[in-house]
Amino acid sequence: MNFWVFAPNGKDAAASVSGVPIGSRLYVVGDVHGRLDLLYEIEKAIEQDLRTAPSSVLTIFLGDYVDRGFQSAGVLEKLSSRQFCTDFVALRGNHEQYLLDFLSDASLLQWWRKCGGLETLHSYGLDIRKAARGEACEAARSELMERIPAKHLDFLSTTLFSFVLGEYFFCHAGVRPGVPLERQAPNDLLTIRDDFLQFSGSFGRIVVHGHSPILKPDVKLNRINIDTCAHASGVLTALVLEADSRRFLSTGHAKPPFRMPAD
Template identity: 50%
Template sequence: MFFFRQPRSEQKRPEPRIPDGIKLYVIGDVHGRDDLLDTLCGAIDKDLAGTPSEHVSIVFLGDYIDRGPRSAEVVERIVSGATPAPVMALRGNHEAILLQFLEDENVLDSWRRYGAMETLLSYGVDLKEVLRGRNFDIAQAELREKLPLAHLRFFEDTKLSWSLGDYFFCHAGCRPNVPLARQQEGDLLWIREEFLGFSGSWDKVIVHGHTPAPEPEELPQRINLDTGAYATGRLTCLVLEGATRRFLST
């Protein structure tokens, strides 16, 4: 009797999965839209009531702040525990810039062009001189004074990446042909074209945000959850349980 084995290149790979008994809710870029996060948390509450799991976590992919009007409220919701489950918080490039600004006021010259003003306003910083392109040091000092210590610790404690089962979570993406354990901070926070155009694969499915798309992008090697919430009103969440995937959105 002869047995024919399918060539390795044609063998179907097992479906990616996370360990049994765990449910993950993975949320894309919030960008100051606490109203949408509130709605999404309500949807997660309802979803949990229907299918309870032993261990439930919410993974945020970063970019809590900037562009939308309620950055401080988004962070306060998370640090105060006003979410339906414990949180794993990853860092986005916008949080990295805020931390840089606290050390170097000159960072504001570029940061103010893509969202800093909304964040500073949400923390009660006076913007009159900043709008004129001056007195960045005063704005820096005012943010240092008005930023709650719990919020600062939150920003400082965010992680660059996290992994569970067959999934790897980060903000922007990964450098092709570099092992996941050796990915660099700059790529995890900022990469775009090299990552998005890569048709190969890693050892795990990359779940990321950073680059807005009209719909969540679900590809064999990556899943993009940034649906441009601050502009579109659509905040997207990926639900992972065992080998199943589904989406919730506002």
């Protein structure tokens, strides 16, 4: 795999870049969505990049580890075992919330199965034929509870809704304009789109997020989106923040056409 690195171009990217603490480097990884293969590839890219590393290095995962791709169980096994080349912080995405909610309420499979949940059930070895038709929801919930390791559940339950470092605010989906960052509602942090994406004012910090799939990283004055639709495009992106610089690592180049998910 040939990894590529680029610096953002254009008016938005050239505008004032706010930094992270001196001596620190952050790798911020976008939505994995069940692509264990790409998670290994972005880890390899980070390992190569660490040949010239400062004293403090941290990776931030923006959530959506599960659904759509076919290796969700493998992704959770790797992350819940803390098997990564750097220390990391794991944020929660809306798809982790879907999984947790389903484990409490089997009827939610009617929604989750349309958002990639069937692929997650299959990754744990479930026969999904009835679930695909919206049948035997309680049986699917019970079987998943039997099959999912406790450490996967512990990992999911301890994911964070947001994280702050330097001039950056990290979350899965975005924030509600006009609401202080420390008072954001969890549902907005997990699911917001249009109200956040269309807002051009300041949020108080630069918001780094995923959730809204794009073909390449989108750098605005007030936010940076790095959800490059990994499960469909084969492109998993990591934003690299160090002092006052920004750059990106990726597992490859997108090869459209492919279908962008609605959720």
